[in-house]
Amino acid sequence: MSSSLMEGKDKSAPEATATSVDLAARYRAEFPIFENRIYLNSNSLGALGRRSLEARRRFEREWIERGASAWYDLWLDRLDEVRAAFGRTIGAPRGSIALVPSISAGLTMVADALDFGERPRVVVGELDFPTVAYQFLGRRDRGVETVVLPSPDGLEIPLEAWEEVVDDRTALVATSHVFFTTGAIQDVAALARLAHDRGALLLVDAYQSNGQVPIDARAMGVDFLLSGGLKWLLGGPGIAYLYARPGLSERLAGGPLSWFGVPEPFAFDPRDATPRSDARRFELGTPAAGAAFTALGGLEVIEEIGIPAIRARNALLTEDLISRLRRAGFHPRVVADPERRSAIVPVHHSRPEAAVDQLARNGVIVDHRPGLVRFSPHFYNTIEDNMLAVERLAQVRETS
Numbered sequence: 001m002s003s004s005l006m007e008g009k010d011k012s013a014p015e016a017t018a019t020s021v022d023l024a025a026r027y028r029a030e031f032p033i034f035e036n037r038i039y040l041n042s043n044s045l046g047a048l049g050r051r052s053l054e055a056r057r058r059f060e061r062e063w064i065e066r067g068a069s070a071w072y073d074l075w076l077d078r079l080d081e082v083r084a085a086f087g088r089t090i091g092a093p094r095g096s097i098a099l100v101p102s103i104s105a106g107l108t109m110v111a112d113a114l115d116f117g118e119r120p121r122v123v124v125g126e127l128d129f130p131t132v133a134y135q136f137l138g139r140r141d142r143g144v145e146t147v148v149l150p151s152p153d154g155l156e157i158p159l160e161a162w163e164e165v166v167d168d169r170t171a172l173v174a175t176s177h178v179f180f181t182t183g184a185i186q187d188v189a190a191l192a193r194l195a196h197d198r199g200a201l202l203l204v205d206a207y208q209s210n211g212q213v214p215i216d217a218r219a220m221g222v223d224f225l226l227s228g229g230l231k232w233l234l235g236g237p238g239i240a241y242l243y244a245r246p247g248l249s250e251r252l253a254g255g256p257l258s259w260f261g262v263p264e265p266f267a268f269d270p271r272d273a274t275p276r277s278d279a280r281r282f283e284l285g286t287p288a289a290g291a292a293f294t295a296l297g298g299l300e301v302i303e304e305i306g307i308p309a310i311r312a313r314n315a316l317l318t319e320d321l322i323s324r325l326r327r328a329g330f331h332p333r334v335v336a337d338p339e340r341r342s343a344i345v346p347v348h349h350s351r352p353e354a355a356v357d358q359l360a361r362n363g364v365i366v367d368h369r370p371g372l373v374r375f376s377p378h379f380y381n382t383i384e385d386n387m388l389a390v391e392r393l394a395q396v397r398e399t400s
C-alpha cells in the first residue's frame, strides 16, 4: 500500500478541505497499525496510538519502581485526570463522572439505584446494543417491565414512536446516541425533553458517538450517559465511565456502595455508609488504573484535535465511502439524511463473516454484524483507505 495521501483524487468524492487533509497527514504516523494495514474498524476498537503506549509503559515503570506508594503519590490523582478528561469530551463538570469497567457494569449501577416501585416501565430500542435491554429484561422477576421499541425501517426509531410508549409509569428511557448497526444519530435533546415531560429519566449509551460526534451532556439534558475508551476515544478496553447529571446522584439513595463511593475511603470506617454526593458514589472498588492511564493517551489526541473537527473530517470520509460503495453496487444501511449519519457505514452482505476474513487476509480490517459488513473511518483514515477497502470488498464478491 502506498503511504501517500490521495485525498480528493477521485473527482466524484466530496472535496477534502485543508484541515481534513492535515488531520490524517498529521496523526496517522501516531498509530502503528497503519504501517501495514488499512484499519477501518474504530467502532469496534480504536487504533492503539503511541501516546497510549507511552502512558501504559509509564504506568509499568512506576509500578516497578514505587510499588504501592505509586497509588498515593501518583495514581489517585491521575485517576482524577482520567475522570476530568472523559468529562471534557461531553462538557461534564467535575464530580459528574464515575469510572466503571464496562458499559454493562455502569448500567447495573443505574438500574440498581432506581426505584421501580411506582414506575415499573423501562423503554429501550430494538436498535440499541442488546446489553441495554438485557439489563432490564433480567429484572423481570423484580417487577421491571421492559418495552423494546421496534424500528419501523430498521435504520432508526422516530421520536413519535418513543412518544407513544413513554408514559407516566416509565422510570427510564435507555437508548443510544448513535445506533451500532446503522450509525444513525438520535436527537438526544428531544428524547430528554420527551422523557422529562412524562417524569422519566433518560440514559444515553454514547459508546458509539463519544469521540466522533460532539456531545454537551448538560445542554442536551441527559440524566445518565455511558461511554468509555474502547472505540472512538482510542483508549482501549477495561475502562468506561458513567456520567450522572449534577444533583441526581444525591436523589438516588439505593444501589450498591463501595469504599470508592464514600467521601473518606481512607478513614476505613465500616459504620458510616453515607455515599458521596456526586457521581463517584457509583464507583465500585479500585479502578483499573493501567487501562485508565492507557485511555489518557487517546483522550489527549482527541482533545488536541477537538471533536467538532473530527466530526467534519469523519463526515467527509463517510460520505465518500457511501458513494464509493454505491458506485461499486453495494447497499449501505444508512439513513437518508447525511446530517444524521455518523462514521459507521454498514453494508448489506450475504456472507459478512467470510468477507471480513478475506478482507483481513488482504490487509483491510473491518468487522461484521449479522447480514452486514461494517466500516468505520475515523480522522486518521484517508480517501485512499476507502478506495482500497471498497476495491477489495468488490474483489471478494467476485471471487466468492
Ligand SMILES: Cc1ncc(COP(=O)(O)O)c(C=O)c1O
Residues within 6 Å of the ligand: 101, 102, 103, 104, 105, 129, 131, 176, 180, 205, 206, 207, 208, 240
Ligand atoms: C453501543 C454499545 N453499547 C455497549 C456495548 C458493550 O459494552 P460493554 O461490553 O462495555 O458492556 C457496545 C459494544 O461494544 C456498543 O457498541
